[in-house]
Amino acid sequence: MTTPAIETEGLSKRYGETVALESLDLSVTRGEVFGFLGPNGAGKSTTINLLLNYVKPTDGTARVLGYDPWDEVVECHRRVGILPDRYDTYDGLSARRHLRLVSDTKRADDDPEALLERVGLADAVDTPAGEFSQGMEQRLALAMSLVGEPDLLILDEPFTGLDPHGVALVRDVVGAESARGATVFFSSHVLGQVQVVCDRVGILHRGRLVEEGSLTDLRAKLELGDDATVEDVFVDLTDHSARSGEGPQ
Amino acid sequence: MALPRWFPLARNEARILLTSKGPWALAALLVLWAYRPSYIAWDGLGPDMTVGFVQTTATIVLPLGTLLLSYRSIVGERRSGSLKFVLGLPLTRTDVLVGKVLGRSVGIAVPVTVSASVLGLIGLVRFGLFSPLRFLAVLLATHLYVLVLVSVATAVSAVTTSTVRATGVVFGVFFLLLTVFWKLIASRVYTTVSGRAANPYDAPADGLLFALLRVSPDRSYRVLTNWILGVGNSGAGYDAVITKLQTPTSINVFAVEAAFESAPVPVYLHELTGFVVLVVWLVVPLGVARYFFERGDLV
Numbered sequence: 001m002t003t004p005a006i007e008t009e010g011l012s013k014r015y016g017e018t019v020a021l022e023s024l025d026l027s028v029t030r031g032e033v034f035g036f037l038g039p040n041g042a043g044k045s046t047t048i049n050l051l052l053n054y055v056k057p058t059d060g061t062a063r064v065l066g067y068d069p070w071d072e073v074v075e076c077h078r079r080v081g082i083l084p085d086r087y088d089t090y091d092g093l094s095a096r097r098h099l100r101l102v103s104d105t106k107r108a109d110d111d112p113e114a115l116l117e118r119v120g121l122a123d124a125v126d127t128p129a130g131e132f133s134q135g136m137e138q139r140l141a142l143a144m145s146l147v148g149e150p151d152l153l154i155l156d157e158p159f160t161g162l163d164p165h166g167v168a169l170v171r172d173v174v175g176a177e178s179a180r181g182a183t184v185f186f187s188s189h190v191l192g193q194v195q196v197v198c199d200r201v202g203i204l205h206r207g208r209l210v211e212e213g214s215l216t217d218l219r220a221k222l223e224l225g226d227d228a229t230v231e232d233v234f235v236d237l238t239d240h241s242a243r244s245g246e247g248p249q
Numbered sequence: 250m251a252l253p254r255w256f257p258l259a260r261n262e263a264r265i266l267l268t269s270k271g272p273w274a275l276a277a278l279l280v281l282w283a284y285r286p287s288y289i290a291w292d293g294l295g296p297d298m299t300v301g302f303v304q305t306t307a308t309i310v311l312p313l314g315t316l317l318l319s320y321r322s323i324v325g326e327r328r329s330g331s332l333k334f335v336l337g338l339p340l341t342r343t344d345v346l347v348g349k350v351l352g353r354s355v356g357i358a359v360p361v362t363v364s365a366s367v368l369g370l371i372g373l374v375r376f377g378l379f380s381p382l383r384f385l386a387v388l389l390a391t392h393l394y395v396l397v398l399v400s401v402a403t404a405v406s407a408v409t410t411s412t413v414r415a416t417g418v419v420f421g422v423f424f425l426l427l428t429v430f431w432k433l434i435a436s437r438v439y440t441t442v443s444g445r446a447a448n449p450y451d452a453p454a455d456g457l458l459f460a461l462l463r464v465s466p467d468r469s470y471r472v473l474t475n476w477i478l479g480v481g482n483s484g485a486g487y488d489a490v491i492t493k494l495q496t497p498t499s500i501n502v503f504a505v506e507a508a509f510e511s512a513p514v515p516v517y518l519h520e521l522t523g524f525v526v527l528v529v530w531l532v533v534p535l536g537v538a539r540y541f542f543e544r545g546d547l548v
Contacts, residue, residue, distance in 0.1 A: 054336055055546035074254065074339045082337035088329035090261075092268055097261070098334075104257035105338040144334065 003066040005030045005152050005183035006051065011060035013046050020046040022207040023060065028185055028200075030151075033178050035194040036187040037234060038204035044187040045085055047204070048156045052082060065152055078106055081150035083141050085157045085187075091130030095121055095140050098129060099147060108148030115143045120169060134161035142173060153177055155186035159193055171197050191230040201230065205238045254340055255348030262352025266318065267359060275314040276360035279306040280367050285488070286376070293480060293491035296379040299372025301487040303365045303387045304474045307394055308486060312428050312467060315357050315395055319402035320419040322349050324409050327547060342543045346407060346535065354399045358392045365391070386477045390524075394470045397530045401466075404538035408545075431465035432484075432503070449501040452508040456515035459505055463518075469526035476520030481506050484523075 006028040013021040021043040028034045038044050049055045051064055053073045062069050067076035089098060099112035116125050119139040124132070129140060138161045145153055158170045174184050174197050188194050194201060195215055202212035211218060211233075218233045219226060266272050283305035290298040323346075326332035335345055365388050372379060402419050409415045426434060436447035439458045447458055463469050468484030475483055481490045482505035493502040505518055 049546075049548055052333075052337060054333065054548040056544065073341055074344075077337060077339035080337075082334075084330070084333035084337060086330050087333045088326075088331040089334075090265060090331060092265055093261070097264070101257055101261045102334075102338065104260075105254065105340065141334075 002030050003063065004028055005032075006034075006062070006064055006185060008047075008051075008062040009060055011047070011050060011062055012058050013043075013050060013055065014058045019207050021050070024204075024209055026202060026209060026212070028183060030183050031178070031181060032199040033174060033184045033197055034186075035198035035201040036185060036204065037191060037194060037201055037230070038187075038189065039238065040189055042204040043207040044189075044204055045156060046207075048085070048154060048187060051154060052080075052084070053077075078148075079151045081145035081147065081153045081182075083145040083153070083155040083158055085160065087141060089129035089132070089137055089140060092128055094126045094128055095132075095143075096125050098140060098144055102144050102147040106148040110147050115146055116140075118146070118173070119143045120165075135163055135166050138162055139166065139169070142170065146173070146177070149180065150182060152183045152185065155184065157188060158186055159188060159190050167193060191234055195230045203234060203237050210237050253344075253347075255344040255351070258335065258338070258340065258345065258348035259352030259355070262322075262349055263356040263359075266353060266356025271314075271318055272357055272360040275310070275318070275357070276364045278310055278314070279361065279364040282306065282310045283308075283364070283368060284371060287488055289492055289496060290488045291376070293495050294478065294487070296372070296377040297383055297478065299369060299376055299379045300383045300387050300478060302368040302372060303384065303391060304471065304478070304487050306361065306364055306368070307391050307470055307474075308467075309429070311361065311391075311395070312398055312424060315398040316402050316419050316424055318357060319353050319399045320406055320415050321412060322353055322403050323406040323542075324412050324415045325406070327410070328412060330548075332547060336547060342547075343539055346403065346539055346542060350396070350400050350403050350535065353403065354392075354396045357395050357399065361391060361395060362388065383477055387474045390470060390474050390477065393524075393527055393531075394466065397466050397527050400531050400535045404534035407538040407542040427465050428467040431468060432462065435461040435464065449503050450499055452503050454509045454512045456518055459503065459508070459518050462503055463522060463526055466527055466530040469523040469530075472520050472523030473527070476523070482514075482518065482520055 004027045006026060008024050008026045011021060011024040024047060036044055050057055051062060051069050053069050056070060064076050065079050069076055095116055096112045099115055103110045113125055116122055119142050121136060121139050124136065129137065132140065145155065159167050162170065178184055200212065200214050203210050215230065219228050222233060222236050224232055224236065283302045285305060286298060290301055294301060369384060401423055405415050405418045439447045439461050443457060445453050462484050463472060471484045471486065475481055475487055475490055478487050480487050481494045483490045483503060485502040489500060489502045490504055492498050493500050493504050494506055505514055
């Protein structure tokens, strides 16, 4: 019996009076691809920021690969691959240098060129990141998250800034990493891209987890037809929670 | 022995600086700024005047340049978002601070060493062989001062959320008050506390005044390097100290020898306290910053 890849209990984050995340109980099993969905401002990034030790919780506990994400950050991050949201790369450093920083710190021996080839940047290995387009930057960030064959990938809005080729690339990478045995946890507000790759989804609305399960489970539970998309499930859930006033105001 | 965890980050920081123009422009400026041969310095030091040039690099230009190259190191990355990659690495936040400070310090110490070497070469050719030990000792003290400056700027950078505030504290408080105008401020504070005038032409033989003057890392650096140069116990520039202590010229410089004459000098005014003050400036602000940086929200 292995520990879950991610487990939170009562995880909460408040900024003064503002509730960013309200008592999140979440469990992501090892090896699954988990889509973390919700509209902008629902608390997805807050959750990821907490799991990555970018911010500290107001309340609650979390375990990432069995580690305390705040007190055991070194052990934890050694096995986690991270693609943050709203980041910036170092303009003056080449793509190779970016990957070296990650692999040297993680004490992994990945070949930067092989990783860049995987994300379609094989011909930009020594180009300074300052010359990259938004899509290229996102591909570089994806390559950085893959360093050291992480046991868990945490991807925050990985489809941001990508053209259709890039979107397909992310899907392929997620599929390949999952096939390798890695757990993938990613957030998105672009719902259509989620159902293709996810084993399970969790839907966050106004700082609360309003539903989680496989898409099939959710369709059945909400009495939607078999052809109901993630969008339908999502709209149904968020409407419902808005009407019944479940979400914090 | 394994390299410390923060080593790749430090190397990255150094590389970012060494591949950009800023530090090298600073290096060129330091040579132009510090090459000031004078008859007084020659009379006081002979060929070791060249070592004095190295001390002069650390007046105004080096602190200003170093602070400029460091004050955004964390708050800037926090704003842009590149800090997310750094925080995503298997490093504690303390590792991040240490890596940043040491990496940036090397990125500035290398061009500073180049400037000192150029000054050394010019001095060697024009004024003859100086003491290599003194040269090395002053250069090492200068490296320590760079480390202090980077550490203070990084500490401020780590605990502020706005670049404007970081600018205000680093340049308004640290650079202006503690570096440029400290002699004036320390004199005023001394007069307020003791009720005695702090006239630099006729300074009172009071340990408090000289201790206050030494609070500034800038003056402490010069106390230390003037000691290495053997010109006197003072936080002023080496050439001013020589003028004060070795010529009949009256000059508004505080020097322990001039104030105390034959009276006993308190032990805490030994020149080595300059070193102690620098170490305190290296450790305390960063230690305080670490406390908040470890606990705070960083995005």
